[in-house]
Amino acid sequence: MQRTVSDDLWSMLAQAGVKRCYGIVGDALNPAFEAIGRHPEIEFVHVRHEEWGGFAASADARVSGGIVAVCGTAGPGVTHLTNALIDALRERARVIVIGGDVHTDIMDTGGLQEVNPYELFRPAAHFVGRVVSAKQARAVFTQALDACATMSGPAVISLPGDIAGAASPLGNEPVYRPLPQPAVGPSAGDVAALARLINAAERVTVFGGAGCEQARDLVVELAERIAAPVGFSLKGKAFLESGNPNAVGMTGLLGYGGCHEALKSADLVLLLGTDFPYPDFLSVGEAKFVQVDRRPELLGRRVPLELGIGASLEALLPELLPLLDERTDRAHLDRALKTTARWEKKLRAYVDDGAELSPIRPEFVAATINELLDDDAIVTIDTGTPVIWAAHHLDFRGQRTHLGSYSWASMANASPNAFGAWKAAPDRQVVALCGDGGFSMLAFSDLVTEVAAQAPVVHVIFHNALLDFVNIEQQEAGMVPWGTALDEIDFARVAEAFGATGIRCDDPATLKDDLRRALAHRGGPVVVDVRVDRFALAVPPGVPASTAAGFVKSLVKQAVHGGFTRVVKEGVDNARLV
CATH class of the missing domain: 3.40.50.970 (Thiamin diphosphate (ThDP)-binding fold, Pyr/PP domains)
Incomplete structure (x- = not known):
């Protein structure tokens, strides 16, 4: 032909x-x-x-x-x-x-x-x-x-x-040769300038992102040499938390640990391989900023810089480390680590006795999943409150990794992301943490695709009948939540109708067994419909005064306009976070 x-x-x-x-x-x-x-x-x-x-x-x-x-x-x-x-x-x-x-x-x-x-x-x-x-x-x-x-x-x-459909005009089959990836190295002057800034600083904090993936061990070595706490973005969490003695958590609305404090008290912050899009959560003190990224077009677009270097960390750090003085004063680091330890206890406020708390706490769901995951599991996460619970309660030891719509924040990504991840790595466990809004938006149509492929993807739906993240946003803006309620769906029964395995979980005492059964299933997708507490909140460190004021204003409005019972319930269900 x-x-x-x-x-x-x-x-x-x-x-x-x-x-x-x-x-x-x-x-x-x-x-x-x-x-x-x-x-x-x-x-x-x-x-x-x-x-x-x-x-x-x-x-x-x-x-x-x-x-x-x-x-x-x-x-x-x-x-x-x-x-x-x-x-x-x-x-x-x-x-x-x-x-x-x-x-x-x-x-x-x-x-x-x-x-x-x-x-x-x-x-x-x-x-x-x-x-x-x-x-x-x-x-x-x-x-x-x-x-x-x-x-x-x-x-x-x-x-x-x-x-x-036209005939090829080429005499022979075309040849395509992939281009090599260009090396991105620093100049000697940039390396020397960075070394001078670090050696002159008294309190250095590292904040890393996805660009640290190939240089994880070098970043940890850097932090240990200069006694620097290491905070990270959600993308950076996969590489910089587990096994890192200087890890101090995250900042922003997903934040926890001593990261906020470490940024606030630093006199120099090193932004390594990150394009963290919330400058108000970075510029919380009087620190100077240095940014290193292989994409020079990103330098300085979030915060003003003392120095910007367009280079990969795996090229920069081996040249930088020999130029740095080893620091023995650990006061800055130890304060951040002490705060992080307190936060670790706080994050377990609704986890340790979660099997006894009804309705099921979303924190308990995420922590239980974390306990059961394989060490090379791939977790995909819907935009919304599942991101909060994953950030707080999943660790990425071993070869675990996670995917989400972190730089675009689209709803409904977790289910298709999970299927694509499974196609790329069919021997690895794949779990999708879904919001009920996101799952009903896009996942239903292609659940049949997963069934046809016999994809052993486990979907865990945080079912609160609410666009919960939007609900929180509206309260932070001082509004009475509106348009965020969702009609009830029995996701497990719908999944069964598509030919998938459906598991409905209302009882916290059976959650672990239900999740264990889902993760052990082979021969097609599983949908675990977990009915979670719709009033559960997370309180990050360093909440801006305007955000706190907006939330209080919203609660007052709700109480005045007939929502007093809901306000009381929200307070009671989150009392341990205070």
Whole structure:
């Protein structure tokens, strides 16, 4: 059979290491997917919603480290992809999009399902290429793959059906050679300047993020040499908490431990591999800031810097460490560690006797999951209060890792992220911590996809019949919560109707056994519907005065306008946090 432009596409994708393409075929994509059958090295994963497929592809790419494809046909198909792609862009996931497009002879005529791919994908991709001729196709495919790989984010190939099915103009099968990742090293002057700042400072605090992954041991060595407490973002938690004697937790609304205090009392803060987006939680004292990141465009955009260095930590730290004085004064570190120890006790206020507390406390759910997880488990987390409970009660010892929509904060990511993670690492335990709002938003449609694949993904739903994080936001703003209540759904029964295993848990005494049974299940997905206390709160350290005032104002308004019973219940259910 004559080779087509689509054959060239799939061949180049396979040479780039693509193993899977998620999506839905149809219309403009039909010629492209006629060709994929001739390229069995790439698996097509048929999903029921393109957005779900986009989130799955993003997680697949993050876990595997490779490029993963996702597709949607012209018009509605590609527009369904956009939210998941913006998330992939923010999470630096190598996702390549094969987007259907209208035939070239009706472009720019307002034809059925026509959408301008450049305008549609501008906020969602590093590169957008529209294939308008068979001769041009190879160059677009190459640029898309190069951008996806080297810039660590989505690239889009907009492919009209008439070009996809056209004969390849190439005499031979195209060759694609992946570009090497450029090394990002510091200058000698930058290293010397950083050493001078650290040696001159009296109280140094380290705050690290995802960029510490490949330099975890070096960051720990740095902190021990200069007696620095180590705080971290949620992304950095996976690498910088477990086994780190200087770990002092997190700051911000997810915060716990001595991190806030360590930032407030420092005279120098080292921001290492982090783009923490909440400057008000960083600038809480009088410290000078130094930032190190392999992406120099991020330097200084959150807080003013004394020094910014565009370099990878794994390149910088081996040169820096020999230049640093070893510090024996541990007062700054010991204060932060003492505060962290107090917080560790506080976080267990509703955990240690959680099996006796009804309704079930969400903290107890997260802590019990943490106890049962494998040491190489992958945990995906919905945006919302599941992120709070995961941040406070999961530890990432061993090879455990976690994924979420941390830099975009989309709802409904946990279920598709879990499926994509399982496709990338089928031998690892995968658990999705879902909100009931997020699960009902997107997960239902593709639960059947998980059933068909016999994916042993465990979904744990924190079911409080509430958009809980929004509810908290409204109270912090001084509002009476409105529009946050959700209708009751029996998620376990719905899961059974889809062919999954459903477990409903109302009794805290049976929670551990219910979760143990779910984690042991094989041969398909499990949905554990846990009815949790809808009044449970978390109180982070260093809450701004305006936030506290807003919360009090909201409680007064609720009490005055007929919500007195709810206010009392919220107080009673969180009394141990005071």
